[in-house]
Amino acid sequence: AQKVTQAQTEISVVEKEDVTLDCVYETRDTTYYLFWYKQPPSGELVFLIRRNSFDEQNEISGRYSWNFQKSTSSFNFTITASQVVDSAVYFCALIEGGSNYKLTFGKGTLLTVNP
Amino acid sequence: DGGITQSPKYLFRKEGQNVTLSCEQNLNHDAMYWYRQDPGQGLRLIYYSQIVNDFQKGDIAEGYSVSREKKESFPLTVTSAQQNPTAFYLCASSAFHRDGTNEKLFFGSGTQLSVL
Numbered sequence: 001a002q003k004v005t006q007a008q009t010e011i012s013v014v015e016k017e018d019v020t021l022d023c024v025y026e027t028r029d030t031t032y033y034l035f036w037y038k039q040p041p042s043g044e045l046v047f048l049i050r051r052n053s054f055d056e057q058n059e060i061s062g063r064y065s066w067n068f069q070k071s072t073s074s075f076n077f078t079i080t081a082s083q084v085v086d087s088a089v090y091f092c093a094l095i096e097g098g099s100n101y102k103l104t105f106g107k108g109t110l111l112t113v114n115p
Numbered sequence: 116d117g118g119i120t121q122s123p124k125y126l127f128r129k130e131g132q133n134v135t136l137s138c139e140q141n142l143n144h145d146a147m148y149w150y151r152q153d154p155g156q157g158l159r160l161i162y163y164s165q166i167v168n169d170f171q172k173g174d175i176a177e178g179y180s181v182s183r184e185k186k187e188s189f190p191l192t193v194t195s196a197q198q199n200p201t202a203f204y205l206c207a208s209s210a211f212h213r214d215g216t217n218e219k220l221f222f223g224s225g226t227q228l229s230v231l
Binding site: 004009033035037042043044045046047050052091095097100101102103104105106107108 | 146148155156157158159160163165171173203205207209211215216217218219220221222223224225
């Protein structure tokens with residue numbers, strides 16, 4: 001069965017610090033897709049990234065970067081030079097290739113960026 | 116603007132009462148979902164629908180029911196059989212990649228259901 005673990009329940013940083021959110025996943029499929037979502041206080045989840053299991057290239061988008069390592073089953077998310085607007089709950093999620101509709105979420109990490 | 120609209124934002128349920136949460140999308144997506152979120156927990160899948168007039172149970176379907184009579188609409192009923200309904204409910208729809216895989220989910224802003 002698929003599983004996503006976000007061991008960090010809460011993280012608090014001061015503005016301009018870099019912060020890494022950890023995500024470890026379990027799956028028996030060789031084909032799967034990993035996601036990160038942001039949930040600001042408004043409640044709506046916002047899509048950040050989708051990565052397939054065959055693409056281990058790291059990705060950078062502005063202040064955001066993702067490190068995908070199949071050897072450790074991890075898909076970590078780093079925010080560089082954090083800002084107060086980055087404060088939110090961040091979810092890592094997984095879909096196995098054989099179940100196109102069942103997205104499994106981790107429990108989320110609450111990030112608080114203090115001015 | 117295209118998106119997903121959930122209503123109401125806050126809902127209160129009395130003992131023994133059924134309540135219905137509304138979810139409408141204008142993204143022309145075939146697939147729609149209902150998730151439940153409890154404090155400090157991840158999202159858990161209640162029901163999903165791949166297409167109109169079809170839906171499947173997710174991981175925690177007991178005490179809930181859905182219908183999918185129109186592509187745009189996927190209402191969720193929380194029945195009196197649901198013993199612990201207090202939670203934040205999120206509706207979503209999904210777009211599919213060219214290769215047929217699930218590209219991403221789009222979410223509504225949620226409904227907070229509380230028991231009186």
